[in-house]
Amino acid sequence: MSQTWGQPATQAVNGWAVVDVETSGFRPGAARVLSVAVLALDADGRIEQSVASLLNPGVDPGPTHIHGLTAEMLEDQPTFAEIAGDIAGLLAGRTLVAHNAGFDYSFLTAEAELAGAELPIDRVMCTVELARRLDLGLDNVKLETLVRNWDLTQSHPHDAFDDALVLSKVLRPLLDRAAERDVWLPVRPVGRRRWPNGRVTHDELRPLKALAARLPCRYRNPGRYSGGLARGMRVALSAECSRTHEELLERLLDVGLAYADAVDPQTSLVVCNDATPAQGKGLTARTLGVPVLSDEAFMAGVRHLAGGADGGAEPPVDADEGQFTLF
Template identity: 60%
Template sequence: MSSTDARSWGRPADQAGSGWAVVDVETSGFRPGQARIVSVAALALSDDGNVEKSLYSLLNPGVDPGPTHVHGLTAEMLEGQPTFGDVVGDLIEVLRGRTLVAHNVGFDYAFLTAEAELVQAELPVETVMCTVELARRLDLGLENLRLETLAAHWGVTQMRPHDALDDAMVLAQILKPVLVRAQEHRKWLPVHPVSRRTWPNGRVTHEELRPLKVVAARLPSRYANPGRFVPGRPLVQGMRVAVAAEVNHTHEELIERILQAGLAYAESVDAHTSLVVCDAAAPEQGKGFQAGELGVPLIGGTDFLRLLGVVVGGTAVEEFTDPDDPDDQLALF
């Protein structure tokens, strides 16, 4: 799956997937590649959230276990335990063909890939989903989105916080009602692709999660820009859409929908911007204000999502290019 494929960013909650792999790791520190994993738990779930297989193990990290007061694991407890290399094969089977899910997925995923690199293994992960971002989209009205707060909200008992297996089981139990609520409210799931970074010799050094805004702003549009949005008319593929700070939906969900519809995401506002999504009627700063200065139309988030129901097909960029003209070829990149 290409990280530059707009269709790979997010999907409707009612659209079938290939299942989930809920993971949690406890570590000796906070820097992947330097700190090590001291315990790992992974639960393979069906698309509707039922557990199908599981993996849990303490790990001998070969280094000081770090914050014992957090994870409760001492050097004596980890002595003689398996290494990551001993369990990576079983972990691969849990992950295979599923979207990796974690609470703050960037942390867990970074540590897993760093450990896999050390034993020259490659994890079969193409997409990930962060339950922090998913919970944020549901607008639950909670004080914070920590795992223990979500557990209390959904009535899930958390026995041992910061224990990898307990945290993974709690997250798996939370995931089921969260997915149901996302379907009921027609939300999009933040299922994001992962990208691979390599050195010039082609050796995989590590994989990383790119922020959606960064990738989306760099994606070349497949369609020519048809110009400004006209109120009362439909959206047209290729329109350049910016998102102001003053929106009630999360930026990530709006950007996913922009890409999926064949529109182009614009990180800044200029004369070529077709519209700006903004829930403030008269913004006094930022992209909404810039839109007013340039005469670019403002559309509220809810109205914008409604307009995405019918988007007119755009004109492919290739129709305007001559494959033998070097200048036209440069325009594609």
Template identity: 65%
Template sequence: MSSTAGHRWGRPADAPGSGWAVVDVETSGFRPGQARIVSIAALALSDDGNVEKSFYSLLDPGVDPGPTHVHGLTAEMLAGQPTFADVAGDLVEVLRGRTLVAHNVGFDYSFLAAEAEMVSAELPVETVMCTVELGRRLDLGLENLKLETLAAHWGVTQMRPHDALDDAMVLAQILKPVLVRAREHRKWLPVHPVSRRTWPNGRVTHDELRPLKAVAARTPCPYANPGRFVAGRPLVQGMRVALAAEVGHTHEELIERILHAGLAYTEAVDAHTSLVVCDDVPDQGKGYQAGELGVPLLSAPEFLRGLESVVGGADIEEFTDTSAADDQFTLF
């Protein structure tokens, strides 16, 4: 069941998409708009992960190249190379109509968006996906989710770490089996929308890439809160759902499903909370607070099963007092 909320966060791994653009950038520093991109690689992939086209270039950043010991690029090597403005058209053709994918996508996307703003170019990027978060959802049992760790896990050879082209090719090779595993385990892909970017005073602001919890907690639900969940009855759109720390799924994936189903995500446990998702009986935190307030607990597996048959809720508009329309008062 789809939510009528403004943003649509995430999608089932078996749902069709329009393809991927795997991107990696090496930079002269860490602050977009001040530090610059010194090399860039982008690979256009089909929805099932097969490479269709590619783009790679060193860039003359016009500033000191920064950590040469990391990316291996010196000022002499970059002098006379194309600028971002020179390659923007080629990059746009790889990105167009696809979801931008990167390992820690907030970093790469912010640098691309800042560079595009500086040359008055527009990135044709509507959605992004972070493979760090995707890897976190797959329960791989790895020590960490660094690119080199994932590469070793999937048997992908990494020749030159922190080389934009090599890192992009490694990520593209990893993405294909990752997508297969996500489909097999019925995971949701962390595909998130992006919106207009502005860079006042040389600083990047990209609210659309804030942590999902911060955005979801402020996203108004179009349905009235029907009250507490009752065991044995279905979930109802508008129910306010909190997540305890003690769950076996990532909070991001659960929040995506909450919003998609027309439920409301809340970070607080109070008298208005309909249920708390919690896999254990804790002695602290949100699960404990729920017990104190009599708020029902549901395990993550039970909650996910409940999401398959959510009952339609009452629209907020149904609570508008039409007799006082001239006064423009809305009763909730």
């Protein structure tokens, strides 16, 4: 199985669709979407088209003190099923962007499945994860904090359209900074399955770690790190890293390294910024004699591999050799 996670910030993107939803709770499928906004942006970040609407969820709207939406306000609004086609039209061919994308994506797709609709979402990008990669020097990466950082204003927090609108304004400087610093964008592939009865289900946006631990690697493990990365090496990530684990995972998978969820004698190296770790995976590495590498040194090695060096990689493994478990 071959998948690509992450994307160089300098690589062209067909288009962005900035999304925000307000919901009656926190469990997709049980709680419902009360309002939704989808903004389709052009290459310069200008809004080309939009869909924004309150929705009749058919259930109690939940914490009105947070979102300000009452049952009376929603009873005459359209259902999600009635506007699903308009939303699908804006999402087609675009990368869905949201602040905490897992939340918005899971609610949108849960609503679509309840309505018997298909949303053509193939890629998702989370601006929370992107902001974490950019060393912005902020106390946190909440949307309101990013808004203040770039001297923007927000009129109605927790309003789906207003949240999407300010995120569309924050997106451009985030993308520019990523390009300046050669930081990969956290673009995740997602897909859909069409069942024999015609029903469509959308992929769950699972944590990349959970997927990476079960992904097959095309190369044999050449053993321990000894001064240079080689494709097929098994790499574990400690808690003591300055870069996010998701960014490190994207990059190591892209160049043909394998992710190790635990440290054992077959682990090639552990990425850890503590030279003398006293706990966790770094300590286990010291105990087993597994080399430890800082995340900056590791990323330098990844860039070297990406530039064409093979690091003395063993030949690719045949798919039927059974070294790895597919999911």
